[in-house]
Amino acid sequence: MKTAFLGLGGMGHGMAANLAKAGLLTGVYNRTRSKADDFAAEHGVTACENPVDACENAQAIVICVSADADVLEMIDAITAGLNDSHTVIDCSTVASDTAREAAQRVGRAGAHFVDAPVSGGTEGAKNAKLSIMVGADDAVFEAVQPVLSAMGSSITHMGPVGAGQATKAVNQIMVAGINQAVCEAMRFAKAVDLPLDKVVDVVGSGAAGNWFVNHRGKTMVADNYAPGFKLKHHHKDLGICAHMAEQNGGRLPLAAATRADYEQLMADGYGDEDISALYRRRSDLFD
Numbered sequence: 057m058k059t060a061f062l063g064l065g066g067m068g069h070g071m072a073a074n075l076a077k078a079g080l081l082t083g084v085y086n087r088t089r090s091k092a093d094d095f096a097a098e099h100g101v102t103a104c105e106n107p108v109d110a111c112e113n114a115q116a117i118v119i120c121v122s123a124d125a126d127v128l129e130m131i132d133a134i135t136a137g138l139n140d141s142h143t144v145i146d147c148s149t150v151a152s153d154t155a156r157e158a159a160q161r162v163g164r165a166g167a168h169f170v171d172a173p174v175s176g177g178t179e180g181a182k183n184a185k186l187s188i189m190v191g192a193d194d195a196v197f198e199a200v201q202p203v204l205s206a207m208g209s210s211i212t213h214m215g216p217v218g219a220g221q222a223t224k225a226v227n228q229i230m231v232a233g234i235n236q237a238v239c240e241a242m243r244f245a246k247a248v249d250l251p252l253d254k255v256v257d258v259v260g261s262g263a264a265g266n267w268f269v270n271h272r273g274k275t276m277v278a279d280n281y282a283p284g285f286k287l288k289h290h291h292k293d294l295g296i297c298a299h300m301a302e303q304n305g306g307r308l309p310l311a312a313a314t315r316a317d318y319e320q321l322m323a324d325g326y327g328d329e330d331i332s333a334l335y336r337r338r339s340d341l342f343d
């Protein structure tokens with residue numbers, strides 16, 4: 057299945073590289089042209105001036121951009137070139153409503169749509185180890201298997217369009233709580249004067265072990281917050297989660313507290329740092 061890729065950011069770069077390795081990638085587009093040129097030179101594919109050109113010879117079109125408005129902008133930019141031979145696969149994290157709106161817009165051109173948000177960080181993107189949560193019709197899900205399996209190691213069909221994004225919202229709520237727990241615990245470890253790298257190693261391989269402490273624990277305690285996962289993106293995701301909770305008559309206190317922490321970090325100029333920069337805020341817990 058010949059595939060085009062739109063959006064070569066922290067995630068998209070690794071995902072597109074794995075599609076190239078699998079021999080599926082035809083063209084790439086990135087808003088900042090230099091990133092597409094560098095990628096094309098490295099992987100022997102075509103860097104395109106605009107998204108429509110990138111889709112020209114492709115049957116699948118993967119999108120991985122920042123937020124809801126950006127996804128719809130990309131969709132509107134390509135719909136003129138779409139027909140029933142095309143499937144658009146959106147791997148960005150957006151609202152389920154946005155996924156359904158995107159499906160309608162590509163559907164008007166006769167094309168198919170899959171929401172396929174991912175988890176596993178930039179490391180997972182690079183190593184084709186992403187966990188992919190998919191919303192799609194059964195037949196469309198089957199058809200895009202070669203594309204998804206080139207990028208991920210766990211691919212789960214969650215239901216119709218929108219179900220992938222709803223599952224990703226669950227993931228993001230959980231990440232908020234894990235981030236809070238790890239940052240608070242590591243500030244405590246520092247306060248009681250433990251060797252912090254050893255703490256990460258020992259708790260990371262016990263019952264409290266998790267992806268976040270194992271991949272971000274040591275960099276966090278060294279005050280290195282290079283992304284990774286930009287906290288402004290997690291802030292955006294937690295807004296989606298809050299809205300969905302509200303629509304269902306509920307609330308998410310832990311996610312709301314984390315969102316408020318991110319808001320402060322963004323106001324302080326740290327929005328492009330990794331979500332582990334929450335550790336900065338938790339310096340408020342000990343003298």
Ligand code: NAP
Nearest residue numbers: 063064065066067087088121122126148149177284285289
């Ligand atoms: P990123 O490094 O900030 O990259 C964002 C990409 O989107 C860039 O290629 C950017 O182009 C492009 N873009 C943004 N707005 C655009 C627009 N209006 N039109 C065209 N292109 C646009 O973000 P990322 O970390 O790759 O994340 C991408 C998506 O995956 C987000 O939805 C995020 O929530 C999700 N995600 C991230 C992670 C992670 O660990 N990083 C994990 C799972 C899911 P420019 O290069 O021109 O800026």
